[in-house]
Amino acid sequence: MRVPRSVFYATRAARPSQSAAAHRLASVLRLYSTATPVRDYEAQLRGVLDKAARNVEAGVRAPEGDDPRLRLIMVAKPGAGKGTLSSRLVKKYNLNFISTGDVLRHEIGAGSELGKQVEKIVAEGGLVPDELMVELVRKELDRHVDASWILDGFPRTLSQGRMLNEVLTSEGRPLNLIVNLNVPDSVILSRIQARWVHLPSGRVYNDDFNPPKTPGVDDETGEPLSKRPDDTPEVFIKRLRSYYEATAPLLEMYAAEYPDCLHSLTGNTSDEIWPQLMAVVAPLHERADAYAAEEDAHVREEADDMRDTTEVHVGDKTAHIR
Template sequence: MLRRSVFQAVRVSRLNPAYRASSPVRQTSAAVSVLARTYSSPSPVRDYEAQLRGMLDQAARNVEAGVRAPESDDKSLRLIMVAKPGAGKGTLSSRLVKKYNLNFISTGDVLRHEIQAGSELGKAVEKIVAGGGLVPDALMVELVRKELDRHVGESWILDGFPRTLKQGRMLNDVLTSEGRPLNLVVNLNVPDSIILARIKARWVHLPSGRVYNDDFNPPKNPGVDDETGEPLSKRPDDTPEVFTKRLRSYYEATAPLLEMYATEYPDCLYSLTGNTSDEIWPQLMEVVAPLHERAGGYAAEADKHVRDEADDLRDTTEVNVGDKTAHIQ
């Protein structure tokens, strides 16, 4: 059973249907009010943490009141993971793909498949990408819907979409109308200090894309690539300044999205907290396992694909499509 604590898998759901007034989640509401009053100009981090506590508390009350996500006869797993940039979503997604028979569907896959198919949607996207424009939400939702049509009755993780409240509502409308609404929304809550430390410790061999980390995957010889002996570099956007801006954007865009799920999908929303993917993984398994017990095959090359597509250390508003970059809201 999940621990009902704000910074663990705190959602009250089908795993823990009994919600009591004495729950630690319920007790956080007073603390949130005090926190909000204490800081006249709260930092984005503190403000977001307070919002998260409030949303989880509201979700628990909604579950108690009998609010449930839309039902479906389709028992497959339909999952999105919401995560700060650098929270380890790529690592955790690849582990899920490895353990279960899941389809990993990314915005990059969606765009590339449709362009390669030469469909009318693909031609529209190709024109936008070639001109350096922004892919409209309505077009992006239609592309995602068409991709998911290829996986009816199968379990999947959708990566990189939705990112905003508007996108979330549009996607929910489409999936619900087709009888396959989301049935699991997982928020990865990793402290900002940990994310910024990861950025400082990350080095890349730019020609190959091989990534090293001083803390858990260091090069055999400091500063050089294991295979070529060539020098390692920092990606231009791997700086605390860049990631601080991305985190602010995340708070602004994601808090309303999570609030929607807490209101309309309260029995499907979980928030998992830890400093590392190894800490979060057991919590994630406790959430996923009851919904999807089908162990499936696994191809080794899928691991790199998932990690590349879900690499949230990169700017996830930009998706590589051939030699062009697609821009997503």
């Protein structure tokens, strides 16, 4: 049992000006590897993909539905670019973007029985149980029955994945595309160290590919940029550990039950992964229709690459999802 090798090599890409941050990151990683070792994810992923390929050769196929529309989920480490790529898909194709935040807020706002249950849990700072979350997602998907969609932030665990599969298959609309975004840990850690935010507006800058015109200040207001409280190596490592332990096992299930629908795309940037994503999406969904700009902004807010999908803000409260 060990930390993926890519984590240990995270500091190699650090620029000279980041030496202090690199030393701090290396220290955090040493503590992490000692206290909470995780399996070799890259080796496990290769095994999962080999398993999927063998199942396809043996004739195993995903459940077939009556509706040819695209039903997509992405499995990805925090910060891997899921939000950026979701936004691009929404702009390129006529897709509906469905997030856990939308689901919870809609039901609470509608004052439904499910919404009242969620509101009580949120008010008490509790954890939304899997059964309730699956029912909320099912109800939301019923409102998109005539559309192709991307489901964001759910499922996050093997239990949730199995429950969602059962619901969708029973209704004749199973998932027909599962995409894994395989981005090295070192790349994501570098993004975190290079990321700056103008907190009042939410504008995000990155020293590597989207730097501010003047270092340290917002392009539009001239106000200082800040680091988000959760943009730290410590927080990322905690979320990475959660991904390995809770979310990555979903790929094993999909390799066994949906082997012909599972695709793993590898790259260091969203620009590298985007052509690969187009290659697997285009055959399933040929209708191109851009959404309005405000819809794209909504997707970027809901599917922020760095956001913690275990927390969903509902008004001034936060819902916690397993």
